[in-house]
Amino acid sequence: MTAPRKRYALVGTGGRGRMFVDAICGRYRDNAELVALCDLSQTRMDFYNQQIQEQHGLPPVPTFHADDFDRMVAETRPEVVIVTTMDATHHIYIIRAMELGCDAITEKPMTVDAEKARAIFDAIERTGRQLRVTFNYRYAPIATKARELIMQGVVGKPLHVNFQWVLDTFHGADYFRRWHREKDKSGGLLVHKATHHFDLINWWIQSYPQEVFAMGDLLFYGRKNAEARGERYEYDRYTGNEAARHDPFALRLDQHEVLRHLYLEAEKDTGYIRDRNVFGDNITVEDTMSVTARYRNGAILTYSLIAYSPWEGYRIAITGDRGRLEVELVESVGKQFIAGEEETIRRDEESEQRFGGKHIRVFPMFGRPYEVEIPEGVGGHGGGDRVMLEQIFSPNPPADPFNRAASHIDGAASILLGIAANESIATGRPVRVDDLLPLPV
Secondary structure, eight states: OOOOOEEEEEEOOSTTHHHHHHHHHTTTTTTEEEEEEEESOHHHHHHHHHHHHHHHOOOOOOEEEGGGHHHHHHHHOOSEEEEOSOGGGHHHHHHHHHHTTOEEEEESSSOSSHHHHHHHHHHHHHHOOOEEEEOGGGGSHHHHHHHHHHHTTSSSSEEEEEEEEEEETTHHHHTTTSGGGSHHHHOOHHHHTHHHHHHHHHHHHTOOEEEEEEEEEOOSSSHHHHHHTTOOOOOSBSTTOGGGTTOTTOOOGGGSHHHIIIIITTHHHHOOOSOBOTTSSOOOSOSEEEEEEEETTSOEEEEEEEEEESEEEEEEEEEESSEEEEEEEEEEESOEEETTEEEEEEOOHHHHHHHOEEEEEEEESSSOOEEOOOOOOOSTGGGHHHHHHHHHHOSSOOOOTTOOOEEHHHHHHHHHHHHHHHHHHHHSSOEEGGGTOOOOO
16 A cells, blocks of 8 residues: 655745755655645745646645734645745744644755754744754765764864865855845854754864854955945846946846846735845845854864855864864855856866866775765755655665754754854854753763
């Protein structure tokens, strides 16, 4: 007898939700069923349904305005609600889904501040429901291999982590066009983006942060910084502005089919502008950040993040009492915009060949250094998305010796480091993580 398909509802039909919809309606359609879509914009939900029909050959899914979330759950009876809304609203749908008898899966970050995180913890305790946070970077082959090596003891006990992440002027700039540029909506890049990085560190060294000190500022993006360099931009957004024709930071929503449907045509529903000038006003997040933290196990972290680099990727070193592990990934180099269109990119292939690539190197304390082969992944986030989706939606996923599934406690541990860093930047003082939200021992 065939087991009934698990029932899922999706709230938040922006760009990120498509990964889950494609998985449920495609590869895992025999085991999973999408029973509802929920969003502020009917236009976006209609486009999702168009894609479901055209790409997967399935009938349209019932749609519900965000105000009708309770009615959606009552009428469509999902077992799990997937939350891919704006970060600052994750907690609303996670908590309400649990109160209505559903488990939840949320896109990272779990939420953006300690008060909302406490509310999620309280809801889990009250309802007994489960929350999973989708940290796809854990599933990327390079990150999993680093975890495997640490588990094998190549560094011994981890004592220090140096983690440098740089976002380029293609990817990094995009955070400053969107709602992510407003800290009350995203928590800033130390929460929205760095949650990935902090989660990797927590997972690799198997500990939680204890005390955090940070500095950060807006030094490149924003009107003030542009004018200090002698640059002036009179337009608030890019689409439809002739003056932005030669702006290398421009994004034109009308020249990209998906962005046109999901955002430009949905403006009438929500008023949300997806292509704001990165050198405009009302940017409240930092683009240059440095964090120092001590972990419960005694390890010390040195972390930096910038959002305006000529190349994108990371360099990591984990040093322990038996050796050192170095991980390097250059994800992109020499990317340039063509007419500001996200998907139309000219690559500098020579630069990529000379400066790109990925490496894992092990330096034993008294042995000969060696390089470790990295398995190749397929698909988004270095192959991590496909592996993660299998673990979520397959009825019998492969055993995972690396324990990559992230709980609400993992989700909280990663954002609390960023939340503590934000408070430290604001106050100029170190912040104890347990003063924000005590995590289990």
